[in-house]
Structures are given as C-alpha cells and as structure tokens.
Amino acid sequence: MEQRWKDAEKLIYTLSDPATSSNHDCVVVLNEHHAAAYTADDQIDEGQEMTIYNYLDKNIKVEVSVVYKDANLGYLVFKTLNDYEFEVVPEVCEYGSVPRPYHQLAINNGTFTWSTGRFVKTDKYHIRVFGNTDGMCGDVIFDDYGSFAGIVTKKEDGKIVIVKSEVLYYDIGSGPGDDVELTESDYI
Structure with missing residues (x-):
C-alpha cells in the first residue's frame, strides 16, 4: 500500500471503542483541534461531550465537544477538549473539476x-x-x-x-x- 493511503488512515477515529466494538462510524481529523463525522443520530446535540477513538492506535482516546451539527446535510463537527492537538492533519482537496x-x-x-x-x-x-x-x-x-x-x-x-x-x-x-x-x- 502506498504511503499516502497509510497516512490517510492515520486521520481516522471512531465514535465507538475499537477494542470493544466491531461497528464503527468514521470520524476524520480536519485540523489540529477539529474532526468531523456523519450523523443521523437525533440524540447527539451541539455542546455534547464525548470520546472519539483512534482506529489504528487503540490507546489514543480524545475528549471532544460537538461544536456544530448540520441535520440537513447529516454531519457533526467536533472540537477537542483540554487543548488536545491531533498529531496528523490532512491536506485539503483544492481543485474542482468534475468528473x-x-x-x-x-x-x-x-x-x-x-x-x-x-x-x-x-x-x-x-x-x-x-x-x-x-x-x-x-x-x-x-x-x-x-x-x-x-x-x-x-x-x-x-x-x-x-x-x-x-x-x-x-x-x-x-x-x-x-x-x-x-x-x-x-x-x-
């Protein structure tokens, strides 16, 4: 597997503990203090605090707060608590031709x-x-x-x-x- 795809996998966290669960929703790192995930869950609200888990390193658990929820488009944005900084952040796709x-x-x-x-x-x-x-x-x-x-x-x-x-x-x-x-x- 190419290094760029291995690096992309480092950006993935989950909403469920990978050590104890086999079902996982992807959470992707956005920058040093933010991450995002899909949601259809009406039970998760802005301001709610929760834990996200690094999928590759099961010892990394990050406390986050939901800072934005877009129910129409179906996603959440999280902010880390306690000044935690993600070590690996993505490059953003900056070009726009389709297909x-x-x-x-x-x-x-x-x-x-x-x-x-x-x-x-x-x-x-x-x-x-x-x-x-x-x-x-x-x-x-x-x-x-x-x-x-x-x-x-x-x-x-x-x-x-x-x-x-x-x-x-x-x-x-x-x-x-x-x-x-x-x-x-x-x-x-």
Missing part, C-alpha cells in the same frame, strides 16, 4: 476497506458532490493525491452524496492548517 477520480475509505468488519470511484456531478450550490461508488454513510473520501475531499452523508439515485471538505472547514472558520486559506476558486 475526476477519488478513493473511498470505510471500516468494514473491523478493517479498513479502500475503493475507487469518480466524482460525477455537483449539486447546484456546490456544497455536495456525487460519486459513483457504493458505500456507507460516514465513509471518507480522498482525491488521487491523498488529500481529504469530504465525507459520505447519504445515497441518492444510486449515487453516494459527499459533503465537500471545504464546507466542513467553513464551519470551523479555518482551513486544514494555519497557513491555508480557501478561496471561492477552490470550490467545485
């Missing part, structure tokens, strides 16, 4: 599963992009270079629907690192 290839990361039966597909179109607001692969809500999408492109939040008309990474970064008011600013030209 183009992507790589989809899921956790199935207790292991990472990679698949490939193509972005096929965007919605009229350029918030979501549609992909041609199957998969589950919560899967994480990367571009060909291993940059974070978004998370799967639903299926529609036989396609997966991906909330773009730029939307998630907008919700936290920053880019993936201190030196990155997204501009309108970065949107698909």
Whole structure:
C-alpha cells in the first residue's frame, strides 16, 4: 500500500471503542483541534461531550465537544477538549473539476476497506458532490493525491452524496492548517 493511503488512515477515529466494538462510524481529523463525522443520530446535540477513538492506535482516546451539527446535510463537527492537538492533519482537496477520480475509505468488519470511484456531478450550490461508488454513510473520501475531499452523508439515485471538505472547514472558520486559506476558486 502506498504511503499516502497509510497516512490517510492515520486521520481516522471512531465514535465507538475499537477494542470493544466491531461497528464503527468514521470520524476524520480536519485540523489540529477539529474532526468531523456523519450523523443521523437525533440524540447527539451541539455542546455534547464525548470520546472519539483512534482506529489504528487503540490507546489514543480524545475528549471532544460537538461544536456544530448540520441535520440537513447529516454531519457533526467536533472540537477537542483540554487543548488536545491531533498529531496528523490532512491536506485539503483544492481543485474542482468534475468528473475526476477519488478513493473511498470505510471500516468494514473491523478493517479498513479502500475503493475507487469518480466524482460525477455537483449539486447546484456546490456544497455536495456525487460519486459513483457504493458505500456507507460516514465513509471518507480522498482525491488521487491523498488529500481529504469530504465525507459520505447519504445515497441518492444510486449515487453516494459527499459533503465537500471545504464546507466542513467553513464551519470551523479555518482551513486544514494555519497557513491555508480557501478561496471561492477552490470550490467545485
């Protein structure tokens, strides 16, 4: 497996303890203090504190608070508590032509599963992009270079629907690192 995909796997946390559970929802690191995940759970609200678990290193548990919930698009944004900083942060996908290839990361039966597909179109607001692969809500999408492109939040008309990474970064008011600013030209 190429190093860029191994590095992408380091960004994945879960909402359930990997040492005791076989079902996992992916949580992806956004920057040093934020992460995001798909949600359909009406029981999780803004301000709620919880623990997320590093999938590769079962000893890493991070206390977080839900700082943003978008029930319409189906995702949560978390902020770390106690000044915790994620050691590995993603590069963000910064180009926007459609169609183009992507790589989809899921956790199935207790292991990472990679698949490939193509972005096929965007919605009229350029918030979501549609992909041609199957998969589950919560899967994480990367571009060909291993940059974070978004998370799967639903299926529609036989396609997966991906909330773009730029939307998630907008919700936290920053880019993936201190030196990155997204501009309108970065949107698909």
